[in-house]
Amino acid sequence: MRTNLSVEEALALVLAEAKGELGVEELPLWEAYGRVLAEDLASLVDHPDQDDTAIDGYACREGDTLGASPETPVRLRVIGEAPAGRPFAGRVGEKEAVAVYTGAPIPQGANAVVRVEDTRREGEYVLLFAPASPKDIRPKGDDLRRGEVYLSRGDLLTPGRLGLAAAMGYPRLKVFRRPRVGILSTGDEVVEPGEALPFGGVYNSNAYSLLGLVLEAGGEPVLLGKVPDRPEEVLARLERAGPLDLLLTSGGVSMGAYDVVRRVLEERGEVVFWKVKQQPGGPLLLARLGELPVLGLPGNPVSSMVTFFLYGRPFLFRLQERTDPPYRPLKAKALTPFKGAKGKKVFRRGVLAFEEGLVVRTTGNQSSGVLRSMAFGNALVVLPPDQDAQAGAEVEVIPLTFVL
Structure with missing residues (x-):
């Protein structure tokens, strides 16, 4: 088992586990x-399957309209009309025009269109106050050409x-197929929303935050409920999880006597790594239970969400062969200070905005138990190990795609 990995080393090992075939x-x-x-x-x-008009107006021969102006209008005889879906069957001759509407095929013989705003209808004739132009004709195949690939394997629809x-x-x-992702919460203190909250208890927020994150990343969440801090019950629930492409556990992966998930996976599975040099989310664990990849996420709500976003989301993108990246780092100006950490890469929660350029400010309390920061912050501010960022500094930010 490897331990105390860098963020980059941990991500590479997580992605290496995304090798199953979804079907x-x-x-x-x-x-x-x-x-x-x-x-x-x-x-x-x-598409279009023939030359068509991009405007409402009159199709005619460009040469017949040269010199047309409000002072010297050109007079053409209207020989028909062509709404979209009902092409004109005849041919446009000298000093003739056909009324056309957006999307209609250009009649034979015509090579230009004049906007209806630059005309006045007078019975079977139309007066043109500007020359007709070919620029408002969309050529055949202007948007799509038969046989050309426009969407690729791995593109999100x-x-x-x-x-x-x-x-x-x-x-x-x-x-x-959507990857099936099991979500298991652990801890004696965890109870479901709606139940009476005992002294020292917490509601099972992690399961529902992770459910949303899995859905947003294209997965199919499978809620496995919660189990107490007893190894035999954790193992029994894991073995009954059914066919999955990834298992997420929250809690039970740190160093305490009651952090039993890590112990179970060490005894019954294979732990690939434990602990990453980052904050929040340092106790992250990657393991295998048989052929099933397991991401053991920390129990603190912010740590659970941040580690899934940084590792679980890329895992699901890789499984689905997605052509878009799981996140896109940007640069922004810090409007407030952000504190780093000794020897650890730090991900602070911030509010990203555009105010004469991209700017970011803190959400406030950065404790990993303050879930509000993930509900109303919309970006992670990334700080290298041993570095703070003062107000006015340029910082790296990762927008959180699941926040409006």
Whole structure:
């Protein structure tokens, strides 16, 4: 078992465990939002499938309209109209025009469009007060070309990408199965919300914070409840967890006599590492129970959430082969001081905002038991070991994607 790892060493070992195959399922478009594509998608069509108009106006021959102005309007005969979905079947000749509406195919013979705002209709004729232009014609395949790949295996299906898949002609999509993630809380002091809270007890907030984090990362949470600090009960619950791709435990991984999760995993599984040189979340543990990867998260609410965000989220992204990174560090100006820690990489909670540039301020109390900082803070301020940050300094920040 390795211990006292750097953040970077720990993350590399966690990602090395994300080697299972999730399998693929096929879903109709309306069920595929938020899932991850399991295949490249090439467009089945050209879009538009012919030259069409980007505006409402009149399609005509550009040469017939040169010199048109409010003082010297050009007069054209209107020979028909072309709403979107009902193309004009004829051909535009000299001094002729067809009324067209956004998305309508350009009629044969026309090579330019004049905006309706620059015209006045007079019976079967139209007066043009500006020349027609080809720039408002969208060429065939301007958006999509048949056979070209626009979405790739591992792409998250956002609203825009779901619409793009539909525009390419796909009614169903192959996506990766959601990773099943077990969530087990431990501790004699832990009780479920709604139950009477005994003296010294705490409500099981970790299970529901982690449930949200797993869902947000594309996983399927499996709530396994909570168990007391007794090794035999912890082991029994783990063995009954069912088929999982990752198991999360919260609590029981530190150095106390009642931190039994680590002891159980050492005896019945294989501990890959224990303890990372970071704050909060130092007692993080990575283990295997048979073929099942286990992330033993600390019991303090902030530590539990931060360690999942830094390690569990990248694990799930790797399993799903996602093409987007699990988080994107940025630079911001600190408006308040942030305190570092000796020999440890620190992740302080902050409020990130744009005020003539990116700025970040502290959420206040940085204790790992103050869950409010994860509810209303929207970023982690990253401090290297042995370094504080004073107000005015440039700092690294990681936006928390799950905070509005």
